[in-house]
Structures are given as C-alpha cells and as structure tokens.
Amino acid sequence: MANNKIKIGLPERIFDVFNVIFMFLLCIIMLYPFLYVIFASFSEPAKLMAHSGMLLSPQGLSLDAYESVLQNPRVWTGYKNTIIYVLFGTAFNIVMTVLCAYGLSRKGLMFTRVITIMIVFTMYFSGGMIPTYLVVRGLGLYNSRLALIIPGAINTFNMIIMRTAMAAVPDSLEESARLEGASHLQVLFKIMIPVTMPTIAVLILYYGVGHWNAWFNASIYLSDPAKQPLQLFLRQILITANMGDMAGSSSEDQALLAETIKYATIVVATVPILVLYPFLQKYFVKGVMVGSLKG
Amino acid sequence: MSGSKKATASAGRNMSFTARAVRDIKKNYEIYLILLPVVIFYLIFHYAPMGGTVIAFQDWRASRPMFGEGARWVGFKHFISFFNSYYFTRVLRNTVTISISTLIWGFPAPVLLALLINELKNKYYARVVQIIVYLPHFISMVVLCGMITLFVRDNGVVTQVLSLFGFPKQNMLQNPDLFVPIYVISNIWQGVGWGSIIYLAALTGVDQQLYEAAEIDGAGKWKQTLHITIPCIIPTIIIQFIMRTGQILSVGQEKIILLYNETTYETADVISSFVYRKGLIENDQSYATAVGLFNSVINFVIVAIVNKISGTLSETSLW
Incomplete structure (x- = not known):
C-alpha cells in the first residue's frame, strides 16, 4: 500500500472512486430491504397502502402493528419454542459433534478409518426425504420436540x-496426561475441549443460527x-397469508392492519x-476460514 | 493415519483379524465407547433411511411391513411410471435450469466482489462493507421468502419501482417466466457477501512482494490483477466450482416450497419439491421415495464423475 502513494495513475484513481461508490451502492442494496421492512412496520396502515414506490421514512407513525404482534400469544409460544430448540438443540449438537470428532481424531485405532468412511459416505449419499x-x-418422534433436536x-x-481442530492439537499434550493415568474422557474435558474452544465457539454459532432459522423439519414433524x-x-403469516386470530374481523381497518402486521x-x-x-460476525467469518482449510 | 496403521499391522502380523480386533477394542474400549452413540446416530438417522429406500420397489402403506412377509414388491414400477410421466421432464428441466442459472450468475459474483473489496484503499471502509454484505446470509429462509413475497406483489415496492421502467404491474410470483430470475437474484443478494469470504481469505494470502516486483517492472494495476491476483486465487475458484458442479441436480426444496404456487409449478417445481409434495402432502410414499432415490443415485454419480475429472486435471480432488 505504501507504494501506491508514490505514483497513482489517473485511470487508477478513477477506478478507485468508482469502486468506492459502487461498494456504497451495494451496501444500500444489502440494507435497504431491512430498512423498508422497518419503515413499513411503523407506518400507519392506510398511508402505507396509499404510498407508492420506495420508503425513506415511515408513513405516519403507528405502533398498532407491534401491539397486535406482541399481544398474540402464538408469537410468544413461538419465541419460547425457538429458544428451547436453540438451547437444547445446540447443546446436543455440540456434545455429539465433539464426541465424534474426538473419537475420530485419535490415532492408531483399527476401526476409526472404517467409521470415518461410513460417516463421510453420508455426505454423498442419503436415503432421501421420505425414508x-x-x-x-x-x-x-412425530409431534415431539425431540424431532427437532435428535435427527x-x-x-x-x-x-x-x-476433527481437524482436534487432530491439530500436539500429541504430547495427550500423551503426558495419559501417562499420568488420565482417562480419555478426562483428556477430552481437561485438555481437548479447552484447547479447541475457539472452534467449538464457531460451531455453537453455526448450529445456533441453524436452529433459530430452521422451519422445514418443524413443518413436517410438528x-x-x-x-x-x-x-x-x-411462514403462516407471510407466505400462506393465513392471518388466523391476528386479524379476526374482516373490517377494512383490520385488513389494512394485517399488512403492517x-x-x-x-x-x-x-x-x-x-x-x-x-x-x-467475526467468529462466523473465522468459521469459513477453518472450514476451507480442509473440506 | 497410514503410518500408525502400518504399526498396528506389523505388530499383529501373526495374529488373525479377530484376535487383532479384540486386542484393539480391549485396548481402546474407551474411545469406542465415546464413538458408540455417534455410530448409533449415523446408523439410525442415515443408514436406516437408506434401508428404507426399499419401499421405492414396493407398494408400501403404513399398514404393511417393509421387509419379510407382507411386503408387496413391485420392482421398478414407480420408477417407470415417473420416467413416463409428464412430471419427469418438467422437474428435471426445472432443476437443471435453476441450478445452472444459479451457477452462471451466482458463481462469478462473489469472486468479483472479493476482488473489488480487496481493491478498497481505506481498510476501515472495507471492513464496514464486509460486515454489511455478509448480513443477508443470516436471515432465515422464511423471512427472505416473506420479504420477496411482499416486495414483488402487484403493489409491492419492487414491482412499483420496476413499473416506472415500463414493467407491467403484476404479482411477479404468479408469473412462471419470472420465477427463475426471482430465485437467482434473491440467491445472489443473500449469498454473494458470504461467498466472497473464502476468496478474500485467498487474496490476503497473496505475497505482497509479487506486487512490488510487478510495480518496479512497470506493470499497471490491471496487469497486476490479471497476472498476479487472479492466478493466485484460481485454485480456490476451481475447488469452489467443482463443489458446485457436484450439486448440479440438487436444488433444495425449502426455498422452492416457500416461493412457488400452482400457477408457477411449470417453471418452479424441482425434484425435491416434487418429492415433498408427492410423499408428504399426497401421501404416495413409495412413488416419492423412488423419485428421491433416483435423484440420490444421480447426484452420487455426478459427484463421483466430477471428482474423477478434477483429480485427473489437477491435484485438487475432494476425496
């Protein structure tokens, strides 16, 4: 970068200016849909419907939509359930993933290779949705919360x-602990988990966001x-457009409110x-780097 | 791994397989106990469904067993009926169209974005841009598709803005011609930033001395990009491309199901959404399993071929 200060040609400078502007526009494209949703949610329903084109601020100001949403018991039930799935689902994910990774990263066992092949094969072939x-x-597990946690x-x-992270831990750490009579579970909890904590943190985030955003399995199992x-x-509110108890009566005001809701x-x-x-976000990004080292 | 395996093998050369296995399990029983729940998990939730694909060759009902007496075997009946049906060409064509469109438009986008972010001189600005473009990746599929549904209705914001340029005011999700563009554009919007991370990582690995040397030789910025930057990230691009081509016939059902409707089935219905509808909505599990199995087998073959080709072309093989 220091070199650039010595001489920057005119075409380069033009490119730089356009690049900065283009990136700015890109950021707006990335953010504007969220801003639109926020503006629309605070708008007065009638004014929002009368408005045409982009929104640069809420049309009028109304909290009616939020009042309706927050008074709906199903929103709270949904929130509670999602939190349950995120907490217990992620915890179970981490326990199983760590156990599996620890076992497969141990060296000198006769059957780890067979087990690894058996596991990796499932990345390339599956029985499919229906089976x-x-x-x-x-x-x-139908209609059981476990259907979103175990499968x-x-x-x-x-x-x-x-597994890559655990395999990268120096053998000497494990060996000295084993010589002092530590069991494998002790090695796992006292050495491997603390040492690989940064990777575990990344996986907690991945699994956690996955559970927060998941809907398909819930739609077929619950x-x-x-x-x-x-x-x-x-999904019911946005896609299937079944407002249910949200806008019970079919008066015009209610129909309009249904939009801002x-x-x-x-x-x-x-x-x-x-x-x-x-x-x-920086932890998420780190996860991509870790994952790209060995896919 | 191969070294340690050799050690085990030489130590037990005189023993039978069973004897060696017993000794190994006795010695490492703790690790095998740790792996036991994992193996059980994979057997139940991955291998049992593979076994369950036998219903593709049966007229299975919930009241009938899958194995043994009482199973009603019908051979390839469901496969043949699928291949001969009108749906076969439709879902295959849509899957390939959606997949290839996503690849053609969606694959270069993150590479380009990474190159442009890399050129930003103000590193603080570059950080802010990165944080913003990664954001859509974390939005749930339901919210993404909900926003699309709201924005492209006949009075949605996107429709209104496009109507200024002469587009007809219409619910764009009811127009079969617009399904693929909507799918692909929203895919790029959500994934371009996240996809660029891997290329940005490759770009930071480029040796800065190469640029300095090129500058001394009088190479301009454009030539530097062409002869230094791009060759340095080509391996990453190839690996990413291989992984994508391996998935050419696997378009996930989630986004499709959220966006399509009966008027757009003609262009939107893909193999996975068809399996979902047949098997879980219309309850024709045997037929749906046959379609799904066909898809799984084809996918497996494609990945194997792609991997073989990439293995011969370069060292960058996945297996």
Whole structure:
C-alpha cells in the first residue's frame, strides 16, 4: 500500500472512486430491504397502502402493528419454542459433534478409518426425504420436540471441522496426561475441549443460527402449534397469508392492519439476529476460514 | 493415519483379524465407547433411511411391513411410471435450469466482489462493507421468502419501482417466466457477501512482494490483477466450482416450497419439491421415495464423475 502513494495513475484513481461508490451502492442494496421492512412496520396502515414506490421514512407513525404482534400469544409460544430448540438443540449438537470428532481424531485405532468412511459416505449419499421422515415417525418422534433436536444431531461438515481442530492439537499434550493415568474422557474435558474452544465457539454459532432459522423439519414433524417454533408462525403469516386470530374481523381497518402486521412480525422475529450479528460476525467469518482449510 | 496403521499391522502380523480386533477394542474400549452413540446416530438417522429406500420397489402403506412377509414388491414400477410421466421432464428441466442459472450468475459474483473489496484503499471502509454484505446470509429462509413475497406483489415496492421502467404491474410470483430470475437474484443478494469470504481469505494470502516486483517492472494495476491476483486465487475458484458442479441436480426444496404456487409449478417445481409434495402432502410414499432415490443415485454419480475429472486435471480432488 505504501507504494501506491508514490505514483497513482489517473485511470487508477478513477477506478478507485468508482469502486468506492459502487461498494456504497451495494451496501444500500444489502440494507435497504431491512430498512423498508422497518419503515413499513411503523407506518400507519392506510398511508402505507396509499404510498407508492420506495420508503425513506415511515408513513405516519403507528405502533398498532407491534401491539397486535406482541399481544398474540402464538408469537410468544413461538419465541419460547425457538429458544428451547436453540438451547437444547445446540447443546446436543455440540456434545455429539465433539464426541465424534474426538473419537475420530485419535490415532492408531483399527476401526476409526472404517467409521470415518461410513460417516463421510453420508455426505454423498442419503436415503432421501421420505425414508428419513418415516424413520423419525417410526421412532415415535412425530409431534415431539425431540424431532427437532435428535435427527440433526451431527452436521458432518461441522464435525470434520472439529476433527481437524482436534487432530491439530500436539500429541504430547495427550500423551503426558495419559501417562499420568488420565482417562480419555478426562483428556477430552481437561485438555481437548479447552484447547479447541475457539472452534467449538464457531460451531455453537453455526448450529445456533441453524436452529433459530430452521422451519422445514418443524413443518413436517410438528403439527401441534404449542410446540412449533417462531419460523413456522412467520411462514403462516407471510407466505400462506393465513392471518388466523391476528386479524379476526374482516373490517377494512383490520385488513389494512394485517399488512403492517406482516412487516412488524418480520422485525420481531429478526431483531435478535440483527442485534447480535455485529458482535458475532467475526467468529462466523473465522468459521469459513477453518472450514476451507480442509473440506 | 497410514503410518500408525502400518504399526498396528506389523505388530499383529501373526495374529488373525479377530484376535487383532479384540486386542484393539480391549485396548481402546474407551474411545469406542465415546464413538458408540455417534455410530448409533449415523446408523439410525442415515443408514436406516437408506434401508428404507426399499419401499421405492414396493407398494408400501403404513399398514404393511417393509421387509419379510407382507411386503408387496413391485420392482421398478414407480420408477417407470415417473420416467413416463409428464412430471419427469418438467422437474428435471426445472432443476437443471435453476441450478445452472444459479451457477452462471451466482458463481462469478462473489469472486468479483472479493476482488473489488480487496481493491478498497481505506481498510476501515472495507471492513464496514464486509460486515454489511455478509448480513443477508443470516436471515432465515422464511423471512427472505416473506420479504420477496411482499416486495414483488402487484403493489409491492419492487414491482412499483420496476413499473416506472415500463414493467407491467403484476404479482411477479404468479408469473412462471419470472420465477427463475426471482430465485437467482434473491440467491445472489443473500449469498454473494458470504461467498466472497473464502476468496478474500485467498487474496490476503497473496505475497505482497509479487506486487512490488510487478510495480518496479512497470506493470499497471490491471496487469497486476490479471497476472498476479487472479492466478493466485484460481485454485480456490476451481475447488469452489467443482463443489458446485457436484450439486448440479440438487436444488433444495425449502426455498422452492416457500416461493412457488400452482400457477408457477411449470417453471418452479424441482425434484425435491416434487418429492415433498408427492410423499408428504399426497401421501404416495413409495412413488416419492423412488423419485428421491433416483435423484440420490444421480447426484452420487455426478459427484463421483466430477471428482474423477478434477483429480485427473489437477491435484485438487475432494476425496
């Protein structure tokens, strides 16, 4: 970079200026949909419907949509369920992934290679959606919260990231502990987990966001609304456009409010991710780097 | 791994396989105990479904067993009926179209973005740009598709803005011609930033001395990009491209299901969404499993071929 100060040609300077402007426009394209949703959610329904084109601020100011959303018990049920799935699902993911990665990263065992091949094979071939569904149902997990926690316990790609991290820990650490009579579980908890904590943190974020955003398995395994996560409720409001109890009467005011309710629901469901994102994004990015070393 | 394996083998050369296995398990029983729940997990949730694909060759009902007496075997009936149906060409054509469109438009975008971010002189500005372009990756599929649905309705913001340029005011999700563009553009919007990370990482690995040397030789910025930057990230590009081509026939059902409707099935219905509808909505599990199995086998063959080709062309093989 220091060299650039010596001489910068005119074409280069023009390119730099255009690049800066282009990146600025790109950022607007990335952010504007969110801004639009936020502006629309705070707008007065009638004014929003009368407005045409882009929004640069809310049309009027109304909190009615948020009042409706936050008063809807299904939003809270959804939130509660999603938090349950994120907490317990991620915890189970991490336990299983770490166990698997530890076992497979140990050297000199006769069967780890066979087990590794058996596991990696599942990345390239699967029984498919319907047989998997039938197995989960056959286990009696239909309409059970466990259906969102157990079947996806290990993401094989994440497990390989974890195994790579554990294989990179110097053997001497483990050997000295083993010589002092430590069991494998002790080695795992006292040495491997603390040493590979940065990778585990990345996986916690990956699995956590995955659970927060997941909806498909819930839609096929959970018919009981009391157990459904927030994303399913969102889908019902946004896609299937079944407002249900949100706008019970069909008066015009209610129909208009139903529109801003959609935007408010998006905001309510996305705020946790948007708030946490700036603080966590560097860990996510680190995960990509780790994953790209050995895919 | 191969070295340690050799050690085990030479130590137990005189023993039978069983004897060696027993000794190995006795010695390492703790590790095998740790792996036990993992193996059980894979057997139940990955291998049992593979076994369950036998219903593709049966007329299976929930009341009938899959194995043994009472299973009603029908051979390739469901496959043949799928191949002869009108749906076969439709879902295959749509899967390939959506997949290749995503590849053609979506693959170069993150490479280009990474090159442009890399050229930003103000590193603080570059950081801010990166944080912003990664953001859409974290939005849930439901929220993304919900926003699309709201924005491209006949009075949605995107439709209104496009109507200024002479586009008809219409619900764009009801127009079969627009499904693929909507799918691909929203894919790029959500994924371009995240996809650029891997190339940015490769770019930071480029030896700065190469640029200094090129500058002394009088190479301009454009020539430097062409002869230094791009060759340095070519291996990354190739690996990414190989991984993408391996998935040419696997378009996930989630986004499709959220965006399509009966008026757009003609261009939107892909293999996975067809399997979903047949198997889980219309409850024709045997037929749906046959379609899914066909897809799994084809995907496996494609990955194997792609890997073989890339293995011969370069050292960058996945296996």
